[in-house]
Amino acid sequence: MAKTIQAIRGMNDCSPTESPLWQWVETQVREVLNSYGYSEVRMPIVESTPLFARAIGEVTDVVSKEMYTFWDNDEQLTLRPEGTAGCVRAAIEHGWIYNNEQRLWYMGPMFRHERPQKGRYRQFHQAGVEVFGIANPEIDAELIILTARLWKKLGIDQHVSLQLNSIGSLEARANYRSALVAFLEQHQALMSEEEKERLIKNPLRILDTKNQALQQVLDDAPKLLDYLDDESREHFAQLCALLDSVGIAYEINPKLVRGLDYYNKTVFEWVTSALGAQGTVCGGGRYDGLVEQLGGHAAPGVGFAMGLERLVLLVQEVNASIPLKSAVDIYLVYQGEGTALAAFQLAEKIRSALPQLGTMLHCSGGNFKKQFRRADKSGATLALVIGESEMLNNQVVVKHLQGGVEQQTLDIEKVIDYIQSQF
Numbered sequence: 001m002a003k004t005i006q007a008i009r010g011m012n013d014c015s016p017t018e019s020p021l022w023q024w025v026e027t028q029v030r031e032v033l034n035s036y037g038y039s040e041v042r043m044p045i046v047e048s049t050p051l052f053a054r055a056i057g058e059v060t061d062v063v064s065k066e067m068y069t070f071w072d073n074d075e076q077l078t079l080r081p082e083g084t085a086g087c088v089r090a091a092i093e094h095g096w097i098y099n100n101e102q103r104l105w106y107m108g109p110m111f112r113h114e115r116p117q118k119g120r121y122r123q124f125h126q127a128g129v130e131v132f133g134i135a136n137p138e139i140d141a142e143l144i145i146l147t148a149r150l151w152k153k154l155g156i157d158q159h160v161s162l163q164l165n166s167i168g169s170l171e172a173r174a175n176y177r178s179a180l181v182a183f184l185e186q187h188q189a190l191m192s193e194e195e196k197e198r199l200i201k202n203p204l205r206i207l208d209t210k211n212q213a214l215q216q217v218l219d220d221a222p223k224l225l226d227y228l229d230d231e232s233r234e235h236f237a238q239l240c241a242l243l244d245s246v247g248i249a250y251e252i253n254p255k256l257v258r259g260l261d262y263y264n265k266t267v268f269e270w271v272t273s274a275l276g277a278q279g280t281v282c283g284g285g286r287y288d289g290l291v292e293q294l295g296g297h298a299a300p301g302v303g304f305a306m307g308l309e310r311l312v313l314l315v316q317e318v319n320a321s322i323p324l325k326s327a328v329d330i331y332l333v334y335q336g337e338g339t340a341l342a343a344f345q346l347a348e349k350i351r352s353a354l355p356q357l358g359t360m361l362h363c364s365g366g367n368f369k370k371q372f373r374r375a376d377k378s379g380a381t382l383a384l385v386i387g388e389s390e391m392l393n394n395q396v397v398v399k400h401l402q403g404g405v406e407q408q409t410l411d412i413e414k415v416i417d418y419i420q421s422q423f
């Protein structure tokens, strides 16, 4: 036998038994986004490498360590590690935001070369939202309210909590950075080599260190909120007031800075303790300088992305009452001279009349016993049976596979009405 080839580490298949839950989660996401009037966009999975370096920042972990990058002749390309950069690129390229507001969403695979573990993969899926052209805190609040509605729909709202912070303007952050570095320089003895390097390249990332000794020291570090410019302070106060007014609870986390460089003002994360170490199910914030930085006319931006693997895991963990539908509702079995034709015709008739149901035709021969085993395995509610005598009498036997109802023989014209009455 030939040697088998396996999937790449950290890149998962979605099996036929897992896909109904994925589809259900994706449907809830789409329904919520549509109910807020947002429009779907689709961008390529591959973009030119400098886009990510410029948007996300050279010294971030994502760009410096985690990107899948390759040469295509003389052009360097990267599998997208996130969706914001590509969405902004597309918006500038097609004039989606010039003098205009846009509320957009996308869903699809992203790629980061991270160490795989539960909830962290090398190919993962995000549903993301990007809003352009609105500077008010109302839209920051809308995004958070929208996600809170989604958590309710998914049945996970009791298991996620909101962390909120403002990281202010570029200038405020530069002032804060100096104060933080001066403070941290006194504690270099506690730092790993990687943290010492961060102190030079990206000191704000030290705020979310996992190093416990350093975490304790950080409780006394200068706070970013104390360095905020007046405009950011006012924006943050208004956002908090809006969230209070609709009863959305949050914790202000002064150490929350996010791992991507484009943010300013609002940053937020929805976290859970039900998934172990990879507890952030959704993260986002404002990026008012990014459109201009990537060559567009200046326009404010704000958005978020959620990790679909983490949402699916969390739903599995905490919500036992999902109305998952089997792919097959009706299974048609047939045996005997000429019955295949009758079964094909009936199956097509049902699919035309009741396209919302999954109708499967047996197709692979064998006696009725074998066919019924398949029908049971398919998860269908009804089996329709056509043998030679049924065919000659223009009839069908209807059998309830989940039990409870007597099997009956119906005239073929009455079958559609009967099926309809059962779903």
Ligand code: HAM
Binding pocket: 081, 082, 083, 084, 112, 114, 119, 120, 121, 122, 123, 124, 125, 126, 128, 129, 130, 259, 260, 280, 281, 282, 283, 284, 285, 286, 302, 303, 304, 305, 306, 307, 308, 309, 310
């Ligand atoms: P991010 O925080 O890098 O932000 O990713 C958003 C979410 O994607 C995370 O909270 C997590 O749920 C999921 N995620 C990230 N990496 C992985 C991974 N390796 N495996 C599984 N899930 C993962 C962004 O990507 C920004 N573009 C969000 C944004 C949009 N900000 C403004 N607009």
